[in-house]
Amino acid sequence: MIEERYFSPNKLYDKILNLNKFVNVSIIGKSVQKKPIYLLKLGSGSRNILFWSQMHGNETTTTKALFDYISWLMQKSNKDYLRSFSFYIIPQLNPDGAKLYTRNNYSDIDLNRDALELSQPESLCLVNLYKKINPEFCFNLHGQKTTYSVGMSNKSAVVSYLAPSISDDNQINEARRRSILLIISLFKKLNIDIKGHISRYKDDFNENCMGDYFTINNTPTILIEAGHFPNDYKREITKKYILKSLIYSTILLYDEDYLNNSIDDYFKIPENNEKFVDLILSGVTIIDNGKIYKDQILALNYNESLKKGKIHFNPYFVSFGKKLNYFGHRYINLNNEKTNSFNFRLGFPLKKDEITDLLSIK
Numbered sequence: 291m292i293e294e295r296y297f298s299p300n301k302l303y304d305k306i307l308n309l310n311k312f313v314n315v316s317i318i319g320k321s322v323q324k325k326p327i328y329l330l331k332l333g334s335g336s337r338n339i340l341f342w343s344q345m346h347g348n349e350t351t352t353t354k355a356l357f358d359y360i361s362w363l364m365q366k367s368n369k370d371y372l373r374s375f376s377f378y379i380i381p382q383l384n385p386d387g388a389k390l391y392t393r394n395n396y397s398d399i400d401l402n403r404d405a406l407e408l409s410q411p412e413s414l415c416l417v418n419l420y421k422k423i424n425p426e427f428c429f430n431l432h433g434q435k436t437t438y439s440v441g442m443s444n445k446s447a448v449v450s451y452l453a454p455s456i457s458d459d460n461q462i463n464e465a466r467r468r469s470i471l472l473i474i475s476l477f478k479k480l481n482i483d484i485k486g487h488i489s490r491y492k493d494d495f496n497e498n499c500m501g502d503y504f505t506i507n508n509t510p511t512i513l514i515e516a517g518h519f520p521n522d523y524k525r526e527i528t529k530k531y532i533l534k535s536l537i538y539s540t541i542l543l544y545d546e547d548y549l550n551n552s553i554d555d556y557f558k559i560p561e562n563n564e565k566f567v568d569l570i571l572s573g574v575t576i577i578d579n580g581k582i583y584k585d586q587i588l589a590l591n592y593n594e595s596l597k598k599g600k601i602h603f604n605p606y607f608v609s610f611g612k613k614l615n616y617f618g619h620r621y622i623n624l625n626n627e628k629t630n631s632f633n634f635r636l637g638f639p640l641k642k643d644e645i646t647d648l649l650s651i652k
């Protein structure tokens with residue numbers, strides 16, 4: 291079944307009701323709007339692993355993948371992992387943002403810039419749990435834009451990993467070393483499944499980010515970003531590779547042979563670049579302030595907005611010209627179409643009558 295991109299607190303509640311009795315469910319705090327923040331706990335081992343998702347409310351793919359991961363952990367053949375580890379999972383750290391489909395929380399604060407100040411109840415909730423369970427490893431789960439490419443290649447970044455920095459000069463403490471070594475193995479494994487589509491997230495140091503803050507405190511923490519596979523706007527394909535990342539991580543942490551990797555290999559993983567736009571149209575007539583430009587190439591991206599429980603993708607102008615320096619997730623030639631003329635307003639959404647069936651997402 292294809293899941294909607296929107297993943298609300300109600301949806302989360304339904305999913306929690308369907309969990310079996312081996313998953314311990316508790317409420318570890320409340321959001322600004324007093325919505326419960328749930329913790330799911332599985333396993334009885336001494337090695338604590340902490341996961342959190344939807345710290346940015348509109349980044350839902352990793353939350354869905356976590357429920358598939360829980361089903362995987364429940365399989366009989368995986369009981370050794372539940373004996374060795376205790377898995378602490380916060381599926382939706384920002385329920386208010388999840389409801390409104392916004393990145394920030396209800397106070398319009400980015401929770402991933404609140405690690406030092408801890409000004410928000412949601413951030414406090416995460417850090418209090420972190421202090422209480424002293425995890426051996428953390429997974430900070432996010433979703434990224436469609437515009438990211440793997441380096442300068444024409445492959446979109448479907449999954450990106452990061453071992454967060456601990457300083458401006460790229461120092462490596464023991465925690466970051468472990469994160470780096472794990473990512474090298476994840477990259478090697480996933481790059482067989484989906485070759486060329488895996489990248490390293492940009493690693494600007496910012497100690498207000500939870501991952502950087504936990505790594506400074508010597509807890510290995512990796513960031514996993516769910517990205518875009520062409521035409522997969524519901525991110526069902528991406529979800530599969532996030533699930534694989536979580537499964538591989540579990541096996542790798544259990545077997546520990548990832549510790550034999552060599553740090554240099556991490557820096558060989560291509561970094562994210564922004565070479566993509568959602569749509570490239572050719573054969574377009576642009577009308578800009580009375581001037582007419584014929585046979586142009588037009589780059590568009592989609593804006594995501596929530597309407598009646600569904601996410602809508604509305605195209606807006608990025609750029610136009612005779613030649614563009616972008617790859618498109620989709621190419622459309624408008625030479626033989628009725629609508630091929632656009633009034634140019636850089637950065638603005640298209641007018642309603644300009645959004646033809648052609649441009650909409652199926």
Ligand SMILES: [Zn+2]
Pocket residue numbers: 346349431432433
């Ligand atoms: Zn995020």
